[in-house]
Amino acid sequence: MDSINTDVAIVGAGGAGLRAAIAVAEADPALKVALISKVYPMRSHTVAAEGGAAGVIKDNDSFDHHFHDTVAGGDWLCDQDAVELFIHDAPRQLTRIEHWGCPWSREPDGHVAVRAFGGMKVERTWYAADKTGFHLLHTLFQTSLKYPTIERFDEYYSTDLVVADGRCHGLTAIEMKSGQVRFFKARAVIIATGGAGRVFPFTTNGAIKTGDGMAMAYRAGVPLEDMEFVQYHPTGLPGTGILITEGSRGEGGILVNKDGYRYLQDYNLGPPDPWPRKKAMELGPRDRLSQAFWHEQQKGRTIGTDHGDVVHLDLRHLGEAKIDERLPMVRELAMSYVGVDPVQAPIPVRPVVHYTMGGIDTDINAATRLDGLYAAGECACVSINGANRLGSNSLTELLVFGARAGRFAAEYAAGQAVGAAPGVDALARAAEARVVDLFRRADGDENVVALRREMNEAMEDGAGIYRTEASLRSCTERMLEIRERYANVLLADRSNVFNTDLIEVLELGSMIDVAVAMASSALERKESRGSHQRLDYPDRDDDRYLRHSLAHYSPTGQPRIDYREVTITRSEPAVRVYGGAAE
């Protein structure tokens, strides 16, 4: 088995991974970086983010506002020391990628423009039309080409962390073009693999969002934090789940039910006028809007389609010129995928799984409890997102904490030897053997496609927008059964060359572990907070659950759940208030 020696190995080359790579290269040009990803960097799912990235720059805004919007948006489950650091570094990081060429949309005088997003007291979202993630990703990728110390390993699928003597010594990854497993020996490892939306059947997430990095860290003994919190974005296209940005509501779009009624006024988000207005109606937080849809559906006031019930997102009053300037991709997506020109007609939308607030437990330096292992971006839980992420904080998060992960991993790596612990080669060979076993296994009666569908159904049935003891118990049981059957999955494709059957089998293994952690954490949290809504425990319970859940892996599959206190520095838990009452 070939090994590749490096100083900092980064798994994932989306926004967080690229930002981390650049941070390592800038911090210490003597360090080698191996940037490892199962796809080419520009395919990473950061590319699909549309609306923008939050950072305080305007005179009418303040760090206090960004802090409070984030903490209240997260239903007080955010660690406030992390939020503090985040909001202060946000404008610096956004300015830095401006200096690297990001084509931010501008005011007439040449300054960067901002728009409003949901749950924001003051508009602070930097945007590049409605392709912000695309521009941010390509700017980072292109900028990364400047640094000779960053070596890319495109289309390498990472399988396992190599851990010995309580320290992470690197990882194993399959070179997809040859099917060969390589051992990346590293002084430090950063995981930046993004979210796990594909655990659910209906998601804005691309096919690659399978939680591989979360699962790797989890299996290596690092707990997954707050996994019960999964964000539904209120406006996805029916059928495909394609995201229609919150920026479309920030620009003034409205949501109406089958009677043409702005139903959000019935859910403590009104009054509807004047409009647009911050933190009210369509600019309420994502969790509240997705929950309101569910209630409208129960009342029979949504609109039935072949792809499930929808409501209408109406942009017509914005006019063609504004739609083309600010929301060109929304127009194009709606026309292509649902045959609706938003200039002429409202867009059918419904809530769709969008973001995993939870992830690999890290401190504010992006370090995990495993020496030498760091994590940043959606795969990590710092936690600045708490129980519900504020729209447009995630692009900023991957810059702020991607850069931090790079800096602290570089610092750590400089003081360590490579591959020093005895037995690491044997561990890497054992990881390789697990892949080879899949190839050699002749019997096995489980099929990856069927198991994946069953997982998707179990998660949607049991762990969707509203949950109960019974639904979550059944979901957990079904997931554990699927996990057992996964051991008998049969590989249909035995080629070494670009074997996507193999990759899908391994991805399913990651998703199953992540899904079990989500369902088990949700079952144990007997309260409703942010995106985690229990019909049987409808209220927030700060006495018992103002705490982060930590799911610890066990080889049996059933995780052990324990808790850690939330860090509160200056905002005591209070009632979340939106709509007219928020003014």
Next chain:
Amino acid sequence: MSKQSVELEILRYDPERDEAPHFQSYTVPYREDWVVLDAVNYVKEELDRTLSYRWSCHMAVCGSCGMVVDGEPVLACHAFLRDYPDRIRIEPLHNFPVERDLVVVIDDFIDKLGSVKPYLVPKEEKDVEEGEYLQKPPELATFMQYTACINCLLCYSACPQYALDESFVGPAALALAHRYNLDSRDVGRGAREDVVASNPGVWQCSFVGACSEVCPKSVDPAAAIQQAKIAASGDYFLNLLTPWKRK
């Protein structure tokens, strides 16, 4: 009667097993709202686990699923079954070596992308604490179109010049160089000219415009290349007239 099914003829090639590429036919259901990628995914999920191809976002922005469908390079997630006949031929992108099935080797493009120095070379280095570089909307508008490239490589597949001579830097990479050259914050044009204004650079383009026709993001690389030719000619004549300014 509405269509019930369509036949996909997909190019198959596994270098470990096949001496040469061949076509394999699959019958898949017809759905009015399906894109070609949905039909290919149906093959993968229901009919043949050994088919390899790249895809992710299903919304025409990640650039993974470029394929040649009935002779035209398209994004499979943005080409609707309803626009094709009952039998559809699907091949990997042209002008790249086939790695397996619909997966092509794109190392050459990745190298070319890096060769044009696609990053900002600022007029003046500025600390982040001093804020952003100012750029007015009309300045942004001069290059915004050329930022829209998703690196899907349909243009390389369509380019007759790249087909003839793979040393040609090609549409996407040249358009990206042009994007930075036009950026009011950038002064890197001189550094990019070695590649852009060289023979394998803009001068090889015969201005057929196939790249712009197939571009799913309306980047118009052909226009970028022609503009770059004009700029490079300007430099040439300026050098003749003002030899004292030559490096």
